[in-house]
Amino acid sequence: MSLTRRDLMKCGAVSLASFLVPGAVRMAKAGSPDSVVVSIFLRGAADGLSLVVPHGDPAYYKVRPSIHVPAGDVIDLDGFYGLHPALAPLQSHFEAGRLAVIHAVGSPDATRSHFDAQHFMDTAQLSSRFETRGWLNRFLGAQRAPDHFGGISVGSGTSPSLRGAHPTLDFSSLADFGLGGAFAPARMAALESLYIGGPDFALGAAADGAFAALDVLARVEPSGAGLYPDTDFGAALCNAAALIKADLGVRAICVDLGGWDHHSEAPRQIGPVASDLASSLAAFHTDLEGAAARTLTLAMTEFGRAALENGSGGTEHGHGSVMFALGGGVSGGRVLTAGGAWPGLEPENLHEGRDLAITTDFRDVFAEILDRHLGVANPSELLPGFAVDRSFYPGLFA
Amino acid sequence: MSGYRSSGAHRALVAALLLAAVAAAGGDCTDPALAPKPQIEHVLNRIGYGPDVWSRLRIGGIGVAAYIDEQLHPESIDDSLFEARIASLDALQLDWEALQASFCSGCPMGRSSDALDQLRTAKLLRSIYSRRQLEAVLVDFWFDHFNVDASSGLGRVGAVTHERDAIRPHVLERFEDMLVSTAQSPAMLDYLDNGTNQREDAQGLGLNENYARELLELHTLGVETGFTQEDVVAVARAMTGWLLVQRWKDYLLPSGEVDHERSQAVYEQSRFFEFQLTAHDRGEKHVLRELEIPRSGGMDDGLALLSFLANHPRTAERVSTLLIRRFVSEDPPPQLVAEARDTFLATGGDLREVMRTILTSPDFLQEHYREKVKRPLVLAASLVRATGADLRVGRVELESVDRQIADMGEPLYMAPEPIGFPEDSVHWASSATLFKRFNLIHAIARNPWLGINYGVVGGSAGEIVEALIPRLVPGGISPETRIAVSEYVEQVKRADPVRVSEAAAMLLSTSEFLTH
Numbered sequence: 028m029s030l031t032r033r034d035l036m037k038c039g040a041v042s043l044a045s046f047l048v049p050g051a052v053r054m055a056k057a058g059s060p061d062s063v064v065v066s067i068f069l070r071g072a073a074d075g076l077s078l079v080v081p082h083g084d085p086a087y088y089k090v091r092p093s094i095h096v097p098a099g100d101v102i103d104l105d106g107f108y109g110l111h112p113a114l115a116p117l118q119s120h121f122e123a124g125r126l127a128v129i130h131a132v133g134s135p136d137a138t139r140s141h142f143d144a145q146h147f148m149d150t151a152q153l154s155s156r157f158e159t160r161g162w163l164n165r166f167l168g169a170q171r172a173p174d175h176f177g178g179i180s181v182g183s184g185t186s187p188s189l190r191g192a193h194p195t196l197d198f199s200s201l202a203d204f205g206l207g208g209a210f211a212p213a214r215m216a217a218l219e220s221l222y223i224g225g226p227d228f229a230l231g232a233a234a235d236g237a238f239a240a241l242d243v244l245a246r247v248e249p250s251g252a253g254l255y256p257d258t259d260f261g262a263a264l265c266n267a268a269a270l271i272k273a274d275l276g277v278r279a280i281c282v283d284l285g286g287w288d289h290h291s292e293a294p295r296q297i298g299p300v301a302s303d304l305a306s307s308l309a310a311f312h313t314d315l316e317g318a319a320a321r322t323l324t325l326a327m328t329e330f331g332r333a334a335l336e337n338g339s340g341g342t343e344h345g346h347g348s349v350m351f352a353l354g355g356g357v358s359g360g361r362v363l364t365a366g367g368a369w370p371g372l373e374p375e376n377l378h379e380g381r382d383l384a385i386t387t388d389f390r391d392v393f394a395e396i397l398d399r400h401l402g403v404a405n406p407s408e409l410l411p412g413f414a415v416d417r418s419f420y421p422g423l424f425a
Numbered sequence: 426m427s428g429y430r431s432s433g434a435h436r437a438l439v440a441a442l443l444l445a446a447v448a449a450a451g452g453d454c455t456d457p458a459l460a461p462k463p464q465i466e467h468v469l470n471r472i473g474y475g476p477d478v479w480s481r482l483r484i485g486g487i488g489v490a491a492y493i494d495e496q497l498h499p500e501s502i503d504d505s506l507f508e509a510r511i512a513s514l515d516a517l518q519l520d521w522e523a524l525q526a527s528f529c530s531g532c533p534m535g536r537s538s539d540a541l542d543q544l545r546t547a548k549l550l551r552s553i554y555s556r557r558q559l560e561a562v563l564v565d566f567w568f569d570h571f572n573v574d575a576s577s578g579l580g581r582v583g584a585v586t587h588e589r590d591a592i593r594p595h596v597l598e599r600f601e602d603m604l605v606s607t608a609q610s611p612a613m614l615d616y617l618d619n620g621t622n623q624r625e626d627a628q629g630l631g632l633n634e635n636y637a638r639e640l641l642e643l644h645t646l647g648v649e650t651g652f653t654q655e656d657v658v659a660v661a662r663a664m665t666g667w668l669l670v671q672r673w674k675d676y677l678l679p680s681g682e683v684d685h686e687r688s689q690a691v692y693e694q695s696r697f698f699e700f701q702l703t704a705h706d707r708g709e710k711h712v713l714r715e716l717e718i719p720r721s722g723g724m725d726d727g728l729a730l731l732s733f734l735a736n737h738p739r740t741a742e743r744v745s746t747l748l749i750r751r752f753v754s755e756d757p758p759p760q761l762v763a764e765a766r767d768t769f770l771a772t773g774g775d776l777r778e779v780m781r782t783i784l785t786s787p788d789f790l791q792e793h794y795r796e797k798v799k800r801p802l803v804l805a806a807s808l809v810r811a812t813g814a815d816l817r818v819g820r821v822e823l824e825s826v827d828r829q830i831a832d833m834g835e836p837l838y839m840a841p842e843p844i845g846f847p848e849d850s851v852h853w854a855s856s857a858t859l860f861k862r863f864n865l866i867h868a869i870a871r872n873p874w875l876g877i878n879y880g881v882v883g884g885s886a887g888e889i890v891e892a893l894i895p896r897l898v899p900g901g902i903s904p905e906t907r908i909a910v911s912e913y914v915e916q917v918k919r920a921d922p923v924r925v926s927e928a929a930a931m932l933l934s935t936s937e938f939l940t941h
Contacts, residue, residue, distance in 0.1 A: 339622075
């Protein structure tokens with residue numbers, strides 16, 4: 028009964044999309060109703076100091092005496108910051124100005140609980156466990172995005188960022204979405220009559236999405252399977268690219284990539300997952316073809332890891348980390364911090380004496396993307412309790 | 426949230442059945458012969474993996490109250506039929522040392538990964554065939570609470586002893602004992618890194634806060650308590666020296682000589698819990714401004730800490746809340762939480778008494794029927810139980826069910842995060858899994874090789890559906906559902922056995938069966 032997570036998700040390997048509705052490949056500008064945000068949540072608290080190394084700061088080597096990325100291995104970006112070697116597939120995107128890094132970014136809330144911090148980021152609301160609506164669900168509702176197809180979670184269940192009143196869709200793979208076995212058409216009709224029209228409870232909402240999606244998803248054919256690494260995350264992005272290119276009215280897609288909680292043996296652990304992230308993102312960008320210009324991919328994590336390494340060759344839960352913004356008209360090739368300043372890693376610079384401080388509130392990143400990429404007129408309305416001020420935008424679109 | 430498509434109609438039906446039963450029994454609605462069917466279905470659904478033939482007969486014979494009491498004493502229930510089903514799974518019988526020696530990956534003579542496969546098989550079979558249904562549900566609940574991810578590290582073999590030795594003996598005993606045993610469980614020591622947590626000045630190693638934080642946040646108090654980073658460090662310091670260590674042992678060749686290659690390989694891959702005073706931080710510690718651990722202590726520092734946390738009112742409240750989310754409602758009634766918490770505190774964390782408070786409450790017995798969406802394991806197990814299908818070790822159908830549970834988002838023993846799988850109907854009611862649920866149901870209900878006998882030979886569509894209801898959905902179905910299912914069966918112009926199994930599959934695909 029051997030089973031790995033690898034078996035769980037497949038991206039159908041088929042020829043070029045045979046289904047493209049007329050106009051599907053039209054070019055669209057950022058900020059238009061065709062613009063898309065793909066939210067990649069690096070769950071488990073990814074170590075920003077290993078992913079984008081401040082190799083120009085001597086204090087980095089002091090706080091990480093045994094687990095720093097060796098200077099010779101860092102892929103230098105600008106003389107001060109450099110990529111982890113496992114992120115090499117992103118180097119050309121940075122150099123071509125398609126990839127921006129936001130460093131020392133995170134939540135002003137100081138919690139070191141994964142679950143609270145993820146919840147705050149998913150809902151873009153600090154310090155409230157009672158808000159359950161995801162920030163992207165609020166966006167879909169305000170934009171009157173299409174039901175079900177406007178927001179799609181690829182993976183296991185509805186992403187918390189997409190949870191809420193606006194109907195969205197979740198699926199794990201295009202390849203096996205539907206009914207098998209004998210009498211399938213008659214069964215499908217009977218099941219539809221059993222489930223459709225039942226509002227107001229979880230199963231009914233899921234059924235509404237599933238039946239609505241059935242015919243449509245059957246015609247969406249992933250075309251980029253060969254580009255991606257053979258991982259669940261690669262398969263998820265392969266499916267995501269197909270959905271975007273099929274022009275279904277998708278505005279937001281959520282995909283999770285876990286496995287970042289490296290309390291021990293961090294250097295050994297981060298390589299494979301960082302490599303999965305980078306090679307999948309690079310493949311995704313290629314796969315998107317003409318849709319890449321209207322698709323902004325944002326990778327985020329709930330908080331960073333402590334600047335100081337711990338006693339097991341790993342790191343504890345920390346504070347500031349990094350975000351990556353790829354495509355969608357991002358003015359990249361830059362590592363962005365507020366005012367261009369690096370908060371530093373000397374003891375007096377550290378948050379609570381141990382963590383990378385933040386200079387950019389993650390909600391400023393969300394606000395800039397809502398405003399300048401997704402065309403939301405008043406992002407304040409979608410970020411309750413947060414006063415949007417354009418002067419605090421990280422400057423993704425310079 | 427209601428578990429019914431037409432919840433009003435269902436509520437009226439339940440109310441009518443309850444009233445009729447109460448009237449007939451002279452007001453005593455626990456009379457075994459007259460316990461309302463929705464209540465029987467509800468109890469079997471929530472304190473087990475749904476009705477099967479044995480549980481329906483048993484609860485019908487002794488009544489709801491006695492059935493619950495019996496389930497609270499699993500040792501009193503003969504489970505030999507189930508035990509026989511898993512007798513061939515030898516990994517589950519081995520002690521920790523033998524388990525590591527036999528299943529370490531890459532060892533000569535080591536069978537690489539199938540200890541976990543055996544554990545998954547046993548869990549699925551236990552959920553389906555064990556008569557100790559409540560115990561099976563509780564072990565699942567507490568494994569989530571003290572989650573380890575068996576997909577990597579020591580968990581591949583450690584999940585076996587984590588469940589069998591650290592969790593199962595305690596699920597109806599003292600919470601504190603379970604907390605202490607999980608703290609020493611090799612899988613936990615590896616997964617949350619306490620096995621490397623040492624005092625700061627020991628040979629270049631030092632503190633690891635991972636276990637300490639989740640001990641406070643997930644295992645005991647909860648994050649709402651507002652513990653601080655200083656508390657996390659103090660807890661980590663108290664738990665220093667609870668290590669995973671290697672031990673050398675000579676393994677012999679058949680000739681009687683030492684098998685050096687195997688001994689070395691087992692040594693390198695085996696880990697044992699051991700308290701080492703030299704790695705323990707012996708300074709004084711203060712936790713939550715409530716617990717003072719004096720200097721010069723040893724392993725008793727950690728034991729005092731775990732006792733303090735296990736018996737803390739916030740832990741009592743959190744454990745009660747989580748149990749009620751699982752067994753009663755995902756919107757836990759505050760009064761019931763308070764009662765369960767009080768029982769916890771009054772009994773020193775006796776989980777049998779906490780469960781008794783919950784399971785004998787009107788909130789459990791009379792409310793929240795079919796309010797929760799079945800998790801994938803619950804769906805699969807309840808499906809097999811309802812149909813009476815015979816799944817056996819080594820059969821492809823069993824492996825297929827395991828795979829499909831994983832494909833629906835619940836790969837057994839492989840929840841990656843320390844919080845385990847979510848107890849959350851909105852999460853499990855996903856578009857992605859809905860068709861997978863229907864496909865699994867159809868594949869099992871229609872399978873001619875599993876010895877299923879629905880006990881219905883034929884008749885009109887309406888008669889077939891009517892005859893299947895008491896067995897498959899004994900709590901009843903809505904009038905709309907009855908019409909839709911019957912109309913479907915009308916369309917199946919085939920031999921009677923096909924019509925019956927199609928009717929069964931459709932009944933089992935209704936929201937009435939997908940919820941519990």
